[in-house]
Amino acid sequence: MRTSTPARFRSTLIGAAAATALAASALTGVTTAPAVAAPSPDLSVSNATAHLQQFQNIATANGGNRATGRPGYKASLDWVKSKLDAVGYATQVQSFSTSSGTSYNLIADWPGGSAENVVMVGAHLDSVASGPGINDNGTGSASILEAALAWAASGNVPRNHLRFAWWGAEEQGLLGSNHYMRTLPTADKDRIRLYQNYDMTGSINPAYFVYNDNAAGNFARDSLTAYYDSKGIPWEYTDPQGRSDHASFRSYGLPTTGIFSGAEGIKTTAQAQKWGGTAGRAYDPCYHSSCDTMTNLSSTAFDRNLDAIGHMIWLYADKTFSTLPGGNILANPGFESGATSWTGTTGAITSSSSKPARTGTWKAWLGGNGATSTENLTQTVTIPATATAANLTYWIRTDTAETGSTVYDTMKVQIVVGGVTSTLRTFSNVGTNSTYTQFTHSLLAHKGKAVTVKLLMNEDSTLQTSFVVDDTAVSVS
CATH class of the missing domain: 2.60.120.260 (Galactose-binding domain-like)
Structure with a gap:
């Protein structure tokens, strides 16, 4: 997750009654509000942790990082691509220039589903140059990889078209996702019904934040909060503004949502009481540092958020979208x-x-x-x-x-x-x-x-x- 932004994340706790009121006034774009009872797979945290270990191994073998323009980034992308190719995804590597050299996006489409209704899921794959980036953002990248592999193994046939993306150069200012949206034809932009962004999902002193910065995506935001409620997990809204790749989609008016377990912000006493962890300490004390390794991880938060991601993908793969121009x-x-x-x-x-x-x-x-x-x-x-x-x-x-x-x-x-x-x-x-x-x-x-x-x-x-x-x-x- 990048830091150069006009404002930091702002979070606000909103109870169930207020969330219901917000949901009632949301600008949806789906015919009915999604239900918590939708399929909710228990994705394998062991598999996802093994993906994280692979990112750590790649960083260790390539100067200690997986940053844009460094060999560790391309090695990470090639490894993810090989996993997806092996199970039947149609993959595309999209190159673009940065001040640190050539970077790459990896786009993976699952065959089938309505081409007019694209549900897109993304995470940035690059780390900063100072460390291997296991929480930021190996966790998001590993989670959506495991979800993509689990979908391929499930035998499910999606109503909507599923597309996964691993972005390059997010840490330099959302360059990869901006490039993707800038070069995507208008007609293809209009087919994207929802973009879900997963950036830092296993912070060691975790929060459970849900993006609340896009009225067009309120229907999906409410799906996430309903899921957390169903699992008895307290949550807070946060306004991520331009700190991650959802902003590249939101700026075109597309519905977006996401979850976030916290970066350099400080956990409050009230948050420690409901979530555990340590008050007065950063959610991720190794944020953008060399210590963002496999030891910088809450396995509980990583597991919970992995299942939340799986719930959202399974839910919206089968959601009936209205024909009314939404968003x-x-x-x-x-x-x-x-x-x-x-x-x-x-x-x-x-x-x-x-x-x-x-x-x-x-x-x-x-x-x-x-x-x-x-x-x-x-x-x-x-x-x-x-x-x-x-x-x-x-x-x-x-x-x-x-x-x-x-x-x-x-x-x-x-x-x-x-x-x-x-x-x-x-x-x-x-x-x-x-x-x-x-x-x-x-x-x-x-x-x-x-x-x-x-x-x-x-x-x-x-x-x-x-x-x-x-x-x-x-x-x-």
Whole structure:
């Protein structure tokens, strides 16, 4: 799991009643909420631990690590590929360039299942250069490998198409998963109904965190929490933001979920009381260190999370997805394809590092000129006539050189429907917030109609105000 990110993981304990309320308002994309009673295999922790030992052996034989650009990474990928090829997966190695040399993604497809409904499971395979990366992220990689092998041996025929991925160069900034999504044709992106991310599942001082950062994936998030509840395992929500490979999928508006047993964060007293372990100590005291070896592992957490992963794969391999366009109907909502699908001011979508994106590299940056200017970005979508929910969401951060309470610079979030423009919210140089904050507006009143989403910025002649927008969505169900 990478560390360079605008914010650390934030976790919040939410009880069963609150979780039920959240589930009721989720933007699903499946016809019914998944049930805990779905098939839930007891995957072999002995087999998964043997996979971990193989990663350790590879690191030991290759300079003590499995980092991108080092021989240990390619050896890890070749070994995983050989296991998958032997049981009938169609595998593809995808190469891409990094500052450390060539890296690789490994994609494995199980034959069969609806090609229009792809359920995808991923984990990053690379370690940092300072250690073998057994918890980060040998645990996730070994878990999904064991799940893939167990599925092949099960004789099950999936309703949906199963795809597994082992990502390269996650530790350098999600480079592998970003490359995959950037080069995947739009039609193939649209076929991905759910992406599950498993990054660090066996921390030695473990937490049981469930990703809670993607409204489009709430249906899958709720499957995980229901599973933990059924096993009597307390859990907490966490917002992983851009720290792992789910962000590459979420930025395109796809439903995502995942679990996480903790990294460099410190376990609280309350968490130690419900989970065991040591309060005041990091969940993983060997995070990104040479001691992230086979001794840096909670076998209990690894086993529990392995079975949670198996439950999720078996459940969604057979889930009936609705024909209603679910999730995000905006194209290129995270701007990672540059200006593709957006029209308006040239250069307003940028990868400039002086204003960081919330996730990924690209974002919309309007204003910041310190001179009289008007900038805009627009995209038109059609809200399905059969929609029962439709929401515009976006994340925005602002900063300004202006002072005082007079409004000089503004950015309006607008929609245009049938030639009529409505302003949903106006941001200005007054009350700026340099932390990304999410805003939501209902569009359900416009179902069956074409809606143009518009960002309109006006800046006066002196002193800059910057409005930076990322991870937009028009989510429907």
